[in-house]
Each structure stands twice: as C-alpha cells, then as structure tokens.
Amino acid sequence: MELFEAIQTRRAVRNYLPDPVPEDEIKKILDAANWAPSAMNRQQWEFIVVTGKETIRQMGVSFGAVIEELTRNLPASSGHGSLSREEFIRFAKTYGGAPVVIVILTDRADTGDFRRANLESASAAMENLLLAATALGLGTCWMTGPLRDEKALRKILAIPDDRELVAVTPLGYPAEVPPAPARIDPELRQKVRWVG
C-alpha cells in the first residue's frame, strides 16, 4: 500500500477477527516502528508484544473494571466518540477481541525536557507501527486509556519502574473498520499559517 493511502485509511479499529497474526508480520511492523526518528537518536522505545489469550484476558478484566467505574454516571449513549458506554466497556474488557496487544514503553525521565523527548520519540515509533500495520491490512487503535490501569498493567506484564508506559494498541485483522472522521479543517485554512 502506498504511504499516503495508509495515512488516510488507518482507523481506530475496535472490533477484531480472532485470526492469529503471523509472527513475521508482527516483526515487520515492529521493524517499521524501530525506524522512527528519535531525540538524540536514543531510540528510546520498547515494545511488549502480548499474544497469550489468558494474559490479554487478565489485562481486559482489570482495564474493563476501571472503565466501568469511570463511566458509571454517564448516560448509556455516551462512551467514547460514537461508542455507547456498553460498547466502550466491552472494548476495554476484550481489546476488541484482538489476538495481539502491543504495549509501548519509553525510558522514565527525571526532568520535563527529557520526558517530553522520550514520549515524542516513542510516539513517532507508535505512528510508524500503526501505519505499517495498516499497510499490511491489519487494524490497530492507539490507546492511552489503559494507562489509567497502570498499576495492574505493570504487574501483569512485569514492567519495571524505570520504564514509562506510553500507549497500548490491539493488533489484528479488523472485523469492522469505522468510517473516517471528518477533518476539522480539511482545507487547512485555520491550522496552517504560511510565512513568506
């Protein structure tokens, strides 16, 4: 798939087929992530690739309970964007049925400047990962919601304290691809200022 097509067709997929993802495809995606630019070329990202059904189940039980509690007082119709509360909780509990979940980590930093550099570098890797997955016909969903359940995630995945959690994404073949959300400023009239 051509790069600009991958950029435009990548969607936050929240419903997956149970079909396994071949390991060489996962490695190709991680290799693309590993080629991201990074502050001071420190390549300060790490990936935890979770393929065990039981581990993903444990992650979902814990995160689902957090989301259930957080959304307790919301009306049933409001969850996350176009998702109802029930759909949003189901997504949290199952990661959409994805056979793989990837957790992106970076080095923990003591100062604001370093923290920002680390998070931005890992985010660049994350975007590469999502685009590479799209190019291979796979779905992903950049998620920071699971960070609300950080303590449990750290325990389940044995993540050491010197690593900061950046994001999580399910990975799998999409059962359903949501429509592309409209651009707020498609003509880039407000978001861009050209200086001659």
Ligand SMILES: Cc1cc2nc3c(=O)[nH]c(=O)nc-3n(C[C@H](O)[C@H](O)[C@H](O)COP(=O)(O)O)c2cc1C
């Ligand atoms: C930093 C970041 C955090 C996000 N966290 C979540 C999340 O926790 N749960 C979720 O369902 N989607 C999450 N999303 C996905 C966005 O909701 C999604 O990208 C947005 O609605 C636009 O849809 P699109 O990705 O299909 O273009 C996140 C996206 C980003 C960039």
